Amino acid sequence: MSYPASVTPFLRRLQAHSTNTFKIEPSGARSSLGAGQVISYQLPSNSLVDLKSIRWMFNAKITSGTRGRLPNKISSLVERYSVEAGGVVVYQGHLGYNVVKHAKDALEMSACEEATRNVQNHEEIPRLTGVNDADISGGNEAPSEANDATQFCVDDWLGFMEAKPEILDTSLLPELTLKIYLAPDAVCTDSAGIALDGAGATDFTDAAGSPAAVYQINNQRLLVTTYSINDGFFDMMIEQRIKDNGFLEVPFKQYFTFFDGAHAGSTRFSIGTQSLDKVYAVWRPSAYATQGAPVLVSGFKGNGGVAAGLQLENSAHAGEKYVSKYFNMPKPSGITGAQFQLNGTLYPQMLATPDEWYQLSKDACKHKAQAIKSLQAWNDNYHVYAVRLNQPEADELRLVSGLDTRSMNMAGYFNTAAVTGNPAVVVICEVTSTLRIGAGLAVSVVV
Numbered sequence: 001m002s003y004p005a006s007v008t009p010f011l012r013r014l015q016a017h018s019t020n021t022f023k024i025e026p027s028g029a030r031s032s033l034g035a036g037q038v039i040s041y042q043l044p045s046n047s048l049v050d051l052k053s054i055r056w057m058f059n060a061k062i063t064s065g066t067r068g069r070l071p072n073k074i075s076s077l078v079e080r081y082s083v084e085a086g087g088v089v090v091y092q093g094h095l096g097y098n099v100v101k102h103a104k105d106a107l108e109m110s111a112c113e114e115a116t117r118n119v120q121n122h123e124e125i126p127r128l129t130g131v132n133d134a135d136i137s138g139g140n141e142a143p144s145e146a147n148d149a150t151q152f153c154v155d156d157w158l159g160f161m162e163a164k165p166e167i168l169d170t171s172l173l174p175e176l177t178l179k180i181y182l183a184p185d186a187v188c189t190d191s192a193g194i195a196l197d198g199a200g201a202t203d204f205t206d207a208a209g210s211p212a213a214v215y216q217i218n219n220q221r222l223l224v225t226t227y228s229i230n231d232g233f234f235d236m237m238i239e240q241r242i243k244d245n246g247f248l249e250v251p252f253k254q255y256f257t258f259f260d261g262a263h264a265g266s267t268r269f270s271i272g273t274q275s276l277d278k279v280y281a282v283w284r285p286s287a288y289a290t291q292g293a294p295v296l297v298s299g300f301k302g303n304g305g306v307a308a309g310l311q312l313e314n315s316a317h318a319g320e321k322y323v324s325k326y327f328n329m330p331k332p333s334g335i336t337g338a339q340f341q342l343n344g345t346l347y348p349q350m351l352a353t354p355d356e357w358y359q360l361s362k363d364a365c366k367h368k369a370q371a372i373k374s375l376q377a378w379n380d381n382y383h384v385y386a387v388r389l390n391q392p393e394a395d396e397l398r399l400v401s402g403l404d405t406r407s408m409n410m411a412g413y414f415n416t417a418a419v420t421g422n423p424a425v426v427v428i429c430e431v432t433s434t435l436r437i438g439a440g441l442a443v444s445v446v447v
Contacts, residue, residue: 016229016231017229020226026040027041031145032218034182035184035185038181039182041177041179044224045170048168048227048228049176051168053223053224055155056155056222057153058220059149059150060074060077060151060218061142062188063140065212065214066139066192068189069140069294070122071189071324072125073098073122074153076098076327078098078181079096080094080095081179081181083160085176085177085443087174088174090435091254093160093181096259097158099327100280102329107361107382108365121156125294127320161252162252163251164398188324189291189292189293191206191294192208204293206293250434250435251400251435252434253395253430253431255428256269256429257428260426267425268412269429270409270410273402274402274406275402276389276403276429277395277402278428278429281427282425282426283384283423285328285330288325288326289326292325294323294324294325295324296320297321328381332383333419333420333421333423334421335416338357339351340412341415342403343410343411354383355375358378360385360386361387365388389403433447434446
């Protein structure tokens with residue numbers, strides 16, 4: 001038993017197993033959808049649904065603006081999503097889903113870096129060249145929607161889709177409904193021109209006037225993979241487990257967001273949960289919600305070469321890279337230190353400097369790839385602080401090991417020193433919740 005599986009001869013068999021993939025149409029309109037609207041899908045029932053396989057595919061385009069562009073990461077168009085079981089909300093979701101996604105990807109780029117490099121993920125904001133068979137050099141980004149085209153896909157979800165086990169038996173639950181709430185138009189960008197940054201007054205990084213960029217979603221659908229195991233033993237095992245324990249437990253992630261539009265040295269937050277796993281602080285400029293031009297990531301190419309910061313060590317990466325103003329996360333002016341305070345306990349124990357926070361945040365997301373490629377980019381575009389409160393391998397082991405704050409009136413603070421300008425900050429609490437599934441389609445959630 002001490003030998004690893006890679007050198008141990010063994011074979012396991014799973015009898016009567018089958019799989020298939022289904023295309024699910026939305027409950028309402030499938031096209032001409034925009035900011036603030038809600039999209040509903042009924043997930044397959046009486047089957048083993050692979051939550052990791054859920055793919056939201058669609059066409060998206062800019063319908064108004066000067067030189068409007070869709071935001072980097074197509075999941076930026078998701079403001080929130082929720083999951084209901086028979087009309088009962090089992091996952092409420094959180095406002096600012098897209099902000100949390102950008103913050104986490106800055107530090108860890110999900111569990112698998114390749115997932116964020118999906119060619120349908122709109123990872124970069126294009127300046128000149130056409131993408132998705134569309135010429136955008138003279139106007140707005142508007143890939144063709146003809147022939148039911150779906151050039152974009154959200155395939156790497158946070159929250160309920162991170163449940164373990166990732167294959168959920170929906171025969172034990174009432175009918176599941178996935179609701180997607182669309183983000184405001186401010187997540188898009190609009191530019192005065194198409195020249196490289198620093199060329200003049202009508203660069204790609206200079207904001208355009210009215211009308212503002214407006215996005216539209218068309219041809220949407222959901223792809224879901226399901227499984228079935230018809231040997232009888234699986235059903236017997238599940239039935240016996242519920243009989244012995246009273247319920248099945250399915251852990252999943254939840255995120256709670258606390259927005260402070262004018263940080264003045266301290267931001268307060270409070271949460272009651274069985275497992276507070278991580279706490280993040282995301283810095284944003286005070287006018288982030290006003291649509292603007294793309295922001296050039298430091299260390300990447302501007303007019304006449306690499307501009308706006310230090311060149312990357314690997315010159316092959318020194319091409320063009322932009323982020324939406326809405327998701328740019330610059331270090332605030334004047335800051336000399338910061339720390340979290342949870343019911344009087346300080347995390348970390350010292351008032352950490354911004355440079356120390358990079359190491360602390362990297363440690364909070366061990367063994368993960370990062371979007372950050374230079375110290376200048378960390379300071380100018382990806383300034384996110386994170387502390388880990390659970391065990392490093394807790395997620396892989398389905399281990400609830402974070403801070404239990406249910407029996408106390410927890411007062412949390414994010415405190416800083418010498419910050420000027422009253423920047424915006426978002427505090428994100430990452431927790432492990434538990435879906436309890438009982439007999440007779442009974443469900444409950446332990447936050």
